[in-house]
Amino acid sequence: MTSLKTKNTAKNDTVENDMAENNMTEKATLLLVDDDQDFLNALQPAMCKRGFLVSLANSAESAFELAKNDPPEFAVVDLKMSGNSGLVLVRQLASLNAGTRIVVLTGFASVTTAVEAIKLGATHYLAKPVDADEIVAAFEKQTGDDEVELASNPLPIERLEWEHIQRVLAEHDGNISATARSLNMHRRTLQRKLNKHPSSYTK
Amino acid sequence: MTSLKTKNTAKNDTVENDMAENNMTEKATLLLVDDDQDFLNALQPAMCKRGFLVSLANSAESAFELAKNDPPEFAVVDLKMSGNSGLVLVRQLASLNAGTRIVVLTGFASVTTAVEAIKLGATHYLAKPVDADEIVAAFEKQTGDDEVELASNPLPIERLEWEHIQRVLAEHDGNISATARSLNMHRRTLQRKLNKHPSSYTK
């Protein structure tokens, strides 16, 4: 139930219907902040389609400038920008408008980072790579954040490994060689592992 | 810090009445919550020595009872107790006294769990195993702007696995067969892996 993903044939109607309700007023404003232009380009239309009025910023500074004039209702901030600016921005956004729902992204599932972000005002955390639906889910999730499935994570070792690999891989922009080195494993092995799991294998 | 160099190295069983000592300086009250008695026993004297007035609880319920009458200034809560009680307790403690500094522990480096705990009021997060100094450091750390080491964690896959195994193993009280099943790996393999690394966890 967690990740329903849009198995919906047409995400369009769903969204449009949803939006139909608040459509009369105006779309929700969303600020995307990431220094990776490709990422912005990829996400922007997707979020538009989902009913957000999207602004883009490729640095914490410009994001702050934008936000100062018109604090967005939602924000997606990549922590992995030059410097700690990502975290700083989170705090700035939060203080500009405490109501802003901020989702933080990082290529790495660094607990400390995530925790820090939350303390500073982020409302949710996601590890890259993410897709638009996950982000939307994160925004919506907030309402009833009661039951949290925790602990009891006998996570099959194999999967643990896979996720770890994915993260590090993402962190290295998909560079297999670099990832292998970083993980201290042989390129060939990583290669083979990646080949095995084309995509799926969820839980 | 500020170690009171009082000669009482002995572990006072009745931690509550430290008044007998009548130090003009009041010790900070600390509540340790973990269902692992050994853990409590190990940590209690250590924290005492570091100048805390320690109370113990081996369940979220009893912890709550204790806290109701006398909300502690500091708390260490193991999230990994039966049920979601750990998280619930965090929230309870926070609402009893917003000023309570709560450090949350988990055997698992689960990002989501940590994040959730923070949202509910914890002020810091640590992964087991920890030592007393780390906890104290966590307490002292101000929530303000800390330098956060981003990413930087290309954790060798092999170690990731090892730690994971150790956790799950601990979770099953060292039962190899059960752990193997839980991890979805063969007993023989686990056995061999464990044999390889002679020195178990440290720190």
Place this chain on the structure above:
DNA sequence: ATTCACCTGCGACAAATTGTCGCGCGGCAA
């Protein structure tokens, strides 16, 4: 005492996964 249900360690051997080498290709900067 005996049976049962489980755990533990360990030997052995086949099956599967890794470690290594090396080749050819394709970008990219000097």
Place this chain on the structure above:
DNA sequence: TTGCCGCGCGACAATTTGTCGCAGGTGAAT
């Protein structure tokens, strides 16, 4: 163009798993 680096992939040896099975131990129920 040359050199550096990354990518995919074949091949083969070195290791590591998956499986079986056996012997021994423990605790509870019979």
